[in-house]
Amino acid sequence: MMAFCRNCASVIGFTKRSRYAVPVISRRCDSTGMRQFDKVVIANRGEIACRIMHTARKMGIQSVAVFSEPDRHSRHVDLSDEAHYIGPAAAQESYLNQRRIVAVAKTAKAQAIHPGYGFLSENSEFAELCQHEGIVFVGPPASAIRDMGIKSTSKIIMAGAGVPVIEGYHGSNQSNEHLKMEAERIGYPVMIKAVRGGGGKGMRIVLEANQFEDQLESARREAKKSFGDDVMMVEKYLESPRHIEVQVFGDQHGNYVYLFERDCSVQRRHQKIIEEAPAPGITENVRVRLGEAAVRAARAVGYVGAGTVEFIMDKHENFYFMEMNTRLQVEHPVTEMITNTDLVEWQFKIAAGELLPLMQKDILLSGHAFEARIYAEEPGNNFMPGAGLIKYLCTPEPQSCLRIETGIRQGDEVSVHYDPMIAKIVVWSSDRAAALVKLKQALREYNIVGLSTNISFLDSLAGNHAFIKGLVHTGFIQEQYEKLFPKITMPEEILCQAVIGIILLERKRLSEAASLSKNDPFNPFALPNFKRFNYQHQHRISFTEEDAEKVVEVTFCNRDEFLLKINGITFSGDGFLAMDKNKTVLNCSINGKVFKSNIIVDENIVHLFNADGMYRCKLAAPKFAASDLKHNLLKAAKAPMPGVIDKVHVKAGDKVHAGDPVVVIIAMKMEYVVKAPKTGIVKNVPYQTGDTVAKGTELIVFESD
Helix, strand or coil: CCCECCCCCCCCCCCCCCCCCCCCCCCEEECEECCCCEEEEEEEEECHHHHHHHHHHHHHHEEEEEEEEECCCHHHHCCCCCEEEEEECHHHHCCCCCHHHHHHHHHHHCCCECCCCCCCCCHHHHHHHHCCCCEECCCCCHHHHHHHHHHHHHHHHHHHHHCEEEEEEEEEECCHHHHHHHHHHHCCEEEEEEEEEEECCEEECCCCCCHHEEEEEEHHHHHHHHCCCCCCCECCCCCCEEEEEEEECCCCCCCCCEEEEEECCEEEEEECCCCCCCCCCCHHHHHHHHHHHHHHHHHCCCCCCEEEEEEEECCCEEEEEEEEEEEEECCCCHHHHHHHCCCHEEEEHCCCCCCCCHHHHHHCCCCEEEEEEEEEEHHHHCCCCCEEEEEEEEECEEECCEEEEEEECCEEEEEECCCCEEEEEEECCHHHHHHHHHHHHHHHEEEEEEECHHHHHHHHHHHHHHHHCCCCCCCCHCEEEEEEEECCCCCCHHHHHHHHHHHHHHHHHHHHHHCCCCCCCCHHHHHHCCCCCCCCEEEEEEECCEEEEEEEEEEEECCCCEEECCCCCCEEEEEEEEEEEEEEEEEEEEECEEEEEEEEEEEEEEEEECEEEEEEEEEECCHHHHHHHHHHHHCCCCCCCCCEEEEEEECCCEEEEECEEEEEEEEECEEEEEEECEEEEEEEECCCCCCCEECCCEEECCCCC
16 A cells, blocks of 8 residues: 655555555654544445445545445445444444444454444534544544534534624523524524434424424424434524535645535425535625635634535525534535545545645636436425335446436335435536536436336426526425426327337237247247237227326237327337347337337336436226225325334224324434324224334224225
């Protein structure tokens, strides 16, 4: 292993690994006090663990993965040099188990622990434990995490450092009555926030006084589940503000820099889904003021490493401190793209005692970058989180201006126990308009089957006229809801493609069956040209769309040509299939217009992915089955998403009224209250607190009417 001290330029040592020999952080150097680590435990999972491993490998640092039971065969385990089991699915017993993770570091003889983001990344007790055990914590000092982690404390420190703060109550009196009194003093609307919160958890907007107590209790419960602390603060809520954040870095020698700003305004449930850098429409003067304020914030707490200072900005470009995230952010890649840096490499170097790789004058802003987060969720159902098996996955090829950051592969499962993010698509180009074109193309090339995702929503967002103009704010989705969720009728041309695809895929299957049975003279599938007795030259194929049925009548003209009739209109079509890596490409012509789609048939749904977007054509169920399903849905209290039962409000024999809360489900730390669909007597409660349930599971059984 070879390393150089940047002060004395001396060679420290050399060790060769099996595949490569590259420079790494040095073992020791009297002039700088640098500490070497050639092995690091990554105390995280999913895409961020894989992201850190990528840089570690580039730097010659061995990566040690930790994993829970559901993650035993995950991508981050496969990519690591070494992996250790740390417990069952529950995060408290695995990824949040501080002692167990430190024990892994000692067993593996790792000198450092990188926490990634989430889990233990902003836990001051864990940072102190690492220090006590002589392990490098790749992050800021525990004191900075503590000061910035308690929002009420951080606001006081920021005000003292000359960083603008918004009016609010950050005191110790936590009675509901006092908090409500403070809200009335501040004036509605207000924002209730968990003082140890982050990621939108434990946060509620209250528009009127009569909503305050219910929203406060809901925020407390969510904060307790997410952070183990339900202390709240109340702040004035700015309507339609922008969420602007600044990436900062500090080293152990008192140097600080900012790497420009990111706009993270477009959110759902106070959680980001698309980020960009730099922020659109920000003047150079405001950009410098933001950066300098962020550096003052970092300096005020003696910050070391990567941090993000988050501001809220009004329409007059006045900005106010919200919080400081004392870790690497999910959206850090957009900053890397516009500054041509590797922020994880910076983290490793600074943790080893090196100086900042660049000073402020050397950090240049180039071009524009977007990051889109792909989630397992249902945007049309209030962005309800999802889970399940990824049956098929095909992604665009990574390039210098396109990154796919993920911890998921085809055949993996998105678990109810963790965040439902599947991947991040990161694009860069010379300007915002060009970067947005690349983002839309990449989204349409990211093909996934098996669970619901937000890809179509992201595609709609990227094509929204207000978004294209950069007119973003935190209420953007609500403001543009009808445009982002238009009612789209499936085009007849798409249904024609789906039908031709079904026929060609069935023909392919029969061909493969014939090849297996070609020595059987009595097998009808082995006949030349697939002609067989009683062969139908006409078919009726039915699809459903929002409870309506669409019938396609198909007439076979010859082997590859068809007439397709929908609602009395006849289309002529032909097509063929071609294989391209793991794609089955449907090439077809409808009334002379040529289409090219990646086609996947999963159970009763035909998925078509092409340059125009993604289409799901659902084959109709038999009428008796559809009728029974609709009848049962109206009667049942069912799980709206996969999750874990957090609370059961009823028992057998109880009488409930329509709308009464009966069960509380937690999924990805989000709380959802299931209400009684009708008035009646509870016959049975099949599931209890702690049970894991799938979407659609019947949670309460009622006595027969």
